[in-house]
Structures are given as structure tokens and as C-alpha cells.
Amino acid sequence: MNEEETRSFFECYLRLQRHPRRLRDFIEILHLNSVITYEDCLSIIKSIKRNEPVNHEIIQSIPNKCRKDKLLHCLKINPKLYTSFKNIFCKTHSATVKTPQLICANGTNDSYINNFYEMLKTKALRSGRLEWNADFKRWADHLSSVLQTMPHGTEKRNVADCFFVLLDLQAVLEKRHEADKSHLWIRPVFQTMEEILCETSNPSLSRLIFQSRKGTACAQSHQFGEVLKYASLVLGDIAMFSSGKQIGSCIFAVVNMYLQYYSSLCRQSRIVEALGYKKQILHWVEIGFSHFSQEERDIQLNWRRVYLDKKVYCHLGIDILSRDIPGACITDTDISEANRCISEMLQLKDGMEKLRLLHHFVAYAKVSRLEGSLEVAKGYWKEALNVAEQGGFLSEVAVLKEHLSFTASTAVPIEDIVSHRIPSQHDERRSSTKEDRKIPQENTEDFSQLEPIWTEMSKKLHI
Incomplete structure (x- = not known):
């Protein structure tokens, strides 16, 4: 299959995944026509029956082993599958296909x-x-x-x-x-x-x-x-x-996916694999930084905060749901790099959205706890909880309450928190002031302001 046909195939496969019986029929048809081996067919069918993840490497290899016309011929024995695949293929090729490199993001x-x-x-x-x-x-x-x-x-x-x-x-x-x-x-x-x-x-x-x-x-x-x-x-x-802002957003999505998979590997004590994905996370963070380097300054700074957020979480062993990752290996280098990123985020604090602010406090708490300052950590968790409750981040609320449940309910006064310095080997951090550590509360927008936007769009679309 060519590139567009391969895309159509994967789109059809994703739809089939919602219907296990049809997916099983599809796999059996491929086996009967020698597109996949008996062992691969058996492996996938077992996974479907057990409601386990299918070996995606087998699926990815199918376009290299089967032409579009052969695939459609195979599926004629099952009218529903045949119609589903044929419609997608025809829809894909009903218009001139743009060269991928020329597509505007x-x-x-x-x-x-x-x-x-x-x-x-x-x-x-x-x-x-x-x-x-x-x-x-x-x-x-x-x-x-x-x-x-x-x-x-x-x-x-x-x-x-x-x-x-x-x-x-x-x-x-x-x-x-x-x-x-x-x-x-x-x-x-x-x-x-x-x-x-x-x-x-x-x-x-x-x-x-x-x-x-x-x-x-x-x-x-x-x-x-x-x-x-x-x-x-x-x-x-x-x-x-x-290029394109949305492409940078998709790269960030991969960072999130890998960070959560890294968390899973650490929980299973699969340390070698986990460290490999940790490197991948940090690699794609750097790609993300680079991707936005040519954007307008406001966009560039906003996305730098976003990527710094996830880089800190990776170094400190925190998953995308703000939970500690059991078994994560956190070195002195990790703590030092996390401190550096936190310091940079403080310099970019203007315009920081609530979720980023929440993660910022969580990171402060984790570093403080790792350095033995439990009382300071409790204060940061309390501030993070306040932001989570204000922002309606309900899963984070539950996580932060867990953090605080095993400690005394009293927290360090916020005046002490914002002036507390996280120890570091870098001399320039010792010059941090109380004013530097303050993070302003964000101005929220009234939802009613969105109505004019919708009205304007409706007029342009004549609906």
C-alpha cells in the first residue's frame, strides 16, 4: 500500500477496535489469505478475548504485506467489513491528495x-x-x-x-x-x-x-x-x-504518553526499559523547545512553560496525574536540573495558567521533601490543593489530599513559603528574593465573553 492507503488502513483498523467481533473476523480473514501468520493470528485473537492490548507491531506490518485491492478482495466474504474499508479508501482518494511535505499545519x-x-x-x-x-x-x-x-x-x-x-x-x-x-x-x-x-x-x-x-x-x-x-x-x-503550533501540541502529547508509560514501567520495576523512556521524554521535550523557537514571543514563552512543567515532572518522578512514581530513580543531577527548570519557570511566571501553577507547587513540594524539608513540602501541597480546588482539577484534588493525609493538617504560612529558598549548588539561586518567589493569581475570563466570538463565526460560515 502507498502512504495514503496505509493511512486509510489504520483509520479502518481504529474503527474496528470498537467492535471486537468484527476485529476478530478481520484478523481471521488476513490469516486465511496468508497476510499474517497463524501464530500472529492466534496471538491477536487471544488478546481480544482477554481484553488485552493487541500487538501493534503485527498490525503495523500489514500494509507492507497486502495491497489495497487484495485487502478488499479478502474482505468480500464479510459485507460489513468490506463496506467499511471500501468507503474509507474511496473517500480518501475522491480528491487530489496533497504532497505531505506541502501540507500547511x-x-x-x-x-x-x-x-x-x-x-x-x-x-x-x-x-x-x-x-x-x-x-x-x-x-x-x-x-x-x-x-x-x-x-x-x-x-x-x-x-x-x-x-x-x-x-x-x-x-x-x-x-x-x-x-x-x-x-x-x-x-x-x-x-x-x-x-x-x-x-x-x-x-x-x-x-x-x-x-x-x-x-x-x-x-x-x-x-x-x-x-x-x-x-x-x-x-x-x-x-x-x-511547523505549526498544533504540531508542537501533538509532540507534547507524546511526552505525556511516554511519561505515563515510564511511570508504569517504574511501578513494575522494569528499570532498564524505564530509563530508556525517560531519555525519550527528555529528548522530545528538547524537540518541543526547538519547535516553538521561531514562533512569536508570547507563544514561545507559553509553550516553554508547558514543556518545562513536564521536564520537571520527569526529573522528579511525578506522573501526569501529579502522583509520585514508585521506583523512579531520582539522582542528584535530576534534582539539580529540576531546580534549574523551576527557577526558569519563576522567570516566566507572568501569564502562567492555573494548571501550570498547580504543577509548579507540586514540584516545589517534591524537591522540598527530597531535601528533607517536610514542613515546607506540606505548605506547597496545601497551596497546590487550593489551586486545584479553584480550578476544578478534581483528580489532582484527590491526589493532593492523599499527600496531606499522612501529615499534620497545619501548613507552613504562605509568607514563609514564598520566601523559602530551595537549596541548590548554583550561587545565583542564593540571591532569590521573596518577591521573586511570588506567583500572581491569574485573572479569569468571564465565559460570557465567548458569545461574540461564536456570533462572528456563525456569520462568516452563514449558519
Whole structure:
């Protein structure tokens, strides 16, 4: 299969995963036509029956062993599978395929879709406590209805782009604010995103965003077989694009996926493998820094804070849910590098969003505890808990309460916390002042300010 056919195959396979019986039929058909071996077929079927992750290496090798026409011929014995695969292949090739290297990462209608995306997302995330508000639900329902009735054309793609942005925001907010994250990866929002991505103006970019969101949800739900599969798909698709803020966001998603898998390996005492993924995390953090180095200064600084946040967590053995990672190897070098990153984040404190502020306090607490200052650590955990409660980060609230449950309820006064210096070998940190350590509270945006944005977009899309 060529590159586009391979993409279509993986898209079909991802849909089949929601239907175990059809997936099993598909695997058996491939075996009967000598596309995969009996051993591979048996291995996958056993995994399906046990509800365990499928060996994704077997699936990834199929496009190299089977042409599109042969695959469709094989599937004719199962009409449902045949129709599913044929429709995707035909839809993919119904229009001229763009050369991957020439695809614009910001989409063909970035003049206003990107503005809609950035403004909507920034206001929503900055508010902290915002969940899937009724207004957003109303907009999404409206766009879904319009999308089903519109004829194919530019306007329909524009509507699909707006709908995809809203769904993407919903996925982010559910991921951030849901208390129980064990079922995030099977939420309906991902199914809807996957269903409409081919309708958007840039399906390749939409698919990449979908894969990164779904993979991160799998990481938070501890579905590590799925995590590795989606991380691989994202890294493969990233190579198609040379720039774009959304590409940097997808790289960050891989960092999150790997950090949670690293946590799993440490818990299983698979130290050698864990250290390998730790190196990968730090490698992709550096790639992320580099990716945003040519962006406007505000964007560059915002994403530097985001990546520094995860770099600190990696060095200190903290997973993406702000839990300590049992078995993580934390060296003096790790502590020193974490202190350096924390110091840099303090210099970038202006405009820091609530979730980043929460992680900042968690990092301070971990360093303080590692250096023997338990009382100071308790104070930072208390401040982190306050931010978590204000921002509606319910899973972090539970984690921080666990941290505080085994200690006395009294915390160090905040005046002492902000003036406390975390010891370091660097002389320049000794000049830190009380003012340097203060992190201002963020100004929240009123949700009502989003309505004019929606009204403007509706006029431009004639809906």
C-alpha cells in the first residue's frame, strides 16, 4: 500500500477496535489469505478475548504485506467489513491528495479558524473551573446538525473545522476536570472526532490531533497498549509537517504518553526499559523547545512553560496525574536540573495558567521533601490543593489530599513559603528574593465573553 492507503488502513483498523467481533473476523480473514501468520493470528485473537492490548507491531506490518485491492478482495466474504474499508479508501482518494511535505499545519482556512481556535481555547482554559458548558454543548449540537444537511464544499469544510475545534476543546476539558479518568479513552467525544475528521479542510492534521488527544486519554486511563500505539501513530504523522503550533501540541502529547508509560514501567520495576523512556521524554521535550523557537514571543514563552512543567515532572518522578512514581530513580543531577527548570519557570511566571501553577507547587513540594524539608513540602501541597480546588482539577484534588493525609493538617504560612529558598549548588539561586518567589493569581475570563466570538463565526460560515 502507498502512504495514503496505509493511512486509510489504520483509520479502518481504529474503527474496528470498537467492535471486537468484527476485529476478530478481520484478523481471521488476513490469516486465511496468508497476510499474517497463524501464530500472529492466534496471538491477536487471544488478546481480544482477554481484553488485552493487541500487538501493534503485527498490525503495523500489514500494509507492507497486502495491497489495497487484495485487502478488499479478502474482505468480500464479510459485507460489513468490506463496506467499511471500501468507503474509507474511496473517500480518501475522491480528491487530489496533497504532497505531505506541502501540507500547511494550520489548515487552508487559517485566517479565521485558527483565530476561533486560539481565542476559544485560551479563554476556556484560562478560566480554570470551566467544564463542558451548556453554551458549548449548544454550539456543538448546532454544528453537528448543520454538517449533516450541508452539501459538500468549502462552507461544509469550514463548519467541520469549527465542530472539530469544539470537540477538541471538549476532549481537553474532560481530560483536565474529570475526577475519574479510568474511562476517558472511550468517551463519545473521540468517536465523533474520528467520524468528522475526513470532513475538515485538513484531514491529515485533524487525524494527528485526534490521535494525540486519544493517546493522552489512554495514558490517563492506564491503557498502555493503546498508549504506545497512538504515540507511534503521532510520531509517524508528525514527520509530514514542518511547523505549526498544533504540531508542537501533538509532540507534547507524546511526552505525556511516554511519561505515563515510564511511570508504569517504574511501578513494575522494569528499570532498564524505564530509563530508556525517560531519555525519550527528555529528548522530545528538547524537540518541543526547538519547535516553538521561531514562533512569536508570547507563544514561545507559553509553550516553554508547558514543556518545562513536564521536564520537571520527569526529573522528579511525578506522573501526569501529579502522583509520585514508585521506583523512579531520582539522582542528584535530576534534582539539580529540576531546580534549574523551576527557577526558569519563576522567570516566566507572568501569564502562567492555573494548571501550570498547580504543577509548579507540586514540584516545589517534591524537591522540598527530597531535601528533607517536610514542613515546607506540606505548605506547597496545601497551596497546590487550593489551586486545584479553584480550578476544578478534581483528580489532582484527590491526589493532593492523599499527600496531606499522612501529615499534620497545619501548613507552613504562605509568607514563609514564598520566601523559602530551595537549596541548590548554583550561587545565583542564593540571591532569590521573596518577591521573586511570588506567583500572581491569574485573572479569569468571564465565559460570557465567548458569545461574540461564536456570533462572528456563525456569520462568516452563514449558519
